[in-house]
Amino acid sequence: MTPGKEGFVICRFHLVKMEHDDDISPQPEAVSTTEGVDADMTPLEAQVRRYINSRQLARDTAAANRIKDMYGQTCQMCDLRLVVSPTGEAYSEAAHIQALGKPHGGPDVIENILCLCPNCHALFDRGALQISDSLDVIDGLSGQYRRALTRLSEHRIQVSYVRQHRSRWADRNGQIGVFEL
Structure with missing residues (x-):
């Protein structure tokens, strides 16, 4: 998490395009990890910062x-x-x-x-x-x-x-x- 110019906390993410042959088998709803958790984060920030795999139907x-x-x-x-x-x-x-x-x-x-x-x-x-x-x-x-x-x-x-x-x-x-x- 990064503080913005006006003091608001900004959560950044990285969107990755899947290829047509990628495995799309069901994944757990949420996968928590300590990867990317900084030592200076509060416990609440560490709890919020987790990585989630999700598949949703595209809507019009x-x-x-x-x-x-x-x-x-x-x-x-x-x-x-x-x-x-x-x-x-x-x-x-x-x-x-x-x-x-x-x-x-x-x-x-x-x-x-x-x-x-x-x-x-x-x-x-x-x-x-x-x-x-x-x-x-x-x-x-x-x-x-x-x-x-x-x-x-x-x-x-x-x-x-x-x-x-x-x-x-x-x-x-x-x-x-x-x-x-």
Whole structure:
């Protein structure tokens, strides 16, 4: 770690491009080592300074940004526009309906992305909020209708992605059939 001009601590890293024939077998989530730990570091600095190997699926930020801009950073499930600055800047998250990672294999396309506030995103990712085939927001715990999903005509959500998301929570209260109406 290096102190910056204004006194902030700067963490530097080195990004290495992998070759197509590199071994991509699963690695431990984090590998800690004392390599690179200076003797004059505090115990907290030494704990923070560790090397991590991580593999993440590349995402299409253009598609996510397009959806968030399309809805003006306003949540499609609750209509909250979370303003985070005096200038009116807002924050929202792009949520994939059919998850990208294994085993779900959803595509990174606008038909599979929603603009959500952080709370609705967390609830949606955990099945506590779901979407019916008619694109209504459903309470995934009780099966009760909450409201119609806010949707613009140019945002063509694919029902197949909605069904796959719901299928992940099919055993919850036996309510899955209600959502298909």
